[in-house]
Amino acid sequence: AQSVTQPDIHITVSEGASLELRCNYSYGATPYLFWYVQSPGQGLQLLLKYFSGDTLVQGIKGFEAEFKRSQSSFNLRKPSVHWSDAAEYFCAVGGYDYKLSFGAGTTVTVRA
Amino acid sequence: GAVVSQHPSWVICKSGTSVKIECRSLDFQATTMFWYRQFPKQSLMLMATSNEGSKATYEQGVEKDKFLINHASLTLSTLTVTSAHPEDSSFYICSAKGEMASQPQHFGDGTRLSIL
Numbered sequence: 001a002q003s004v005t006q007p008d009i010h011i012t013v014s015e016g017a018s019l020e021l022r023c024n025y026s027y028g029a030t031p032y033l034f035w036y037v038q039s040p041g042q043g044l045q046l047l048l049k050y051f052s053g054d055t056l057v058q059g060i061k062g063f064e065a066e067f068k069r070s071q072s073s074f075n076l077r078k079p080s081v082h083w084s085d086a087a088e089y090f091c092a093v094g095g096y097d098y099k100l101s102f103g104a105g106t107t108v109t110v111r112a
Numbered sequence: 113g114a115v116v117s118q119h120p121s122w123v124i125c126k127s128g129t130s131v132k133i134e135c136r137s138l139d140f141q142a143t144t145m146f147w148y149r150q151f152p153k154q155s156l157m158l159m160a161t162s163n164e165g166s167k168a169t170y171e172q173g174v175e176k177d178k179f180l181i182n183h184a185s186l187t188l189s190t191l192t193v194t195s196a197h198p199e200d201s202s203f204y205i206c207s208a209k210g211e212m213a214s215q216p217q218h219f220g221d222g223t224r225l226s227i228l
Contacts, residue, residue: 034216043118043205043219044156051214090155098144098209100217102155 002027002093006103013081014111021076021106023091032094033074035065037087038105044090050074061085086110114140116208118220126228127198133191133223135206142208145189146217147181150203162189196227 005024013019025031032051036044048059055067065076074091088107092100115138125131135145144163148156160176162168162183170176178200180192189208193200203224207217 032213032216036219041203041222041224043116043221044207046216046218049216094217096213097161098213098217099146099158099161104155 002101004091004093004103006106008106010107012109015083016080019078019081021089023074024072025093027093034092035076036090039087083110114218116218116220118206122224124226131193135189135220137187137208140210141186143211144209146207147191148205198227201227
């Protein structure tokens with residue numbers, strides 16, 4: 001069975017500071033990995049995805065993530081956060097059947 | 113980018129009525145659509161997977177007679193909550209995916225359902 005763990009429930013970061021959100025997954029084969037962002041009362045927006053190839057993936061809004069097979073991790077990073085980055089972030093893992101398993105989410109608060 | 117439209121965004125209705133939620137892929141053909149339920153401050157729970165022209169596959173514990181899913185075309189899937197009760201109140205989100213494995217799921221903006 002596939003699963004995702006996001007160890008940090010809530011992270012507070014100052015505007016302009018760097019951000020890293022952790023994600024660990026469990027999957028029996030090569031996973032498809034995703035990061036989505038959700039603003040309150042909204043659906044999910046895809047930030048980036050990993051299917052194969054280069055393990056450092058660039059996404060939208062200045063985000064990037066690195067796939068580390070040895071650590072079963074897919075951590076999300078941004079060098080300098082903006083107030084508009086305050087949201088809920090979900091890591092997800094999928095496989096051949098395209099079903100996604102989501103982590104519990106990490107709430108990001110940005111302080112001025 | 114790919115756009116998925118979900119309608120309505122918010123609905124309030126009386127207990128016992130049925131509610132239909134639509135999910136449309138606006139600029140791509142969605143061979144597979146997914147329906148999720150999300151409780152406040154929680155993650156998404158997959159309810160069912162639907163492929164165009166086929167019966168939906170429901171996750172364990174999801175009542176198929178309560179949550180009717182139709183995926184009649186490559187751009188439209190509907191979720192009907194039948195005889196809704198207050199415990200069905202939730203945030204329902206659909207997603208759509210094209211046929212290529214490399215295509216991710218694209219999500220609608222969700223429907224807030226409140227049953228009085």
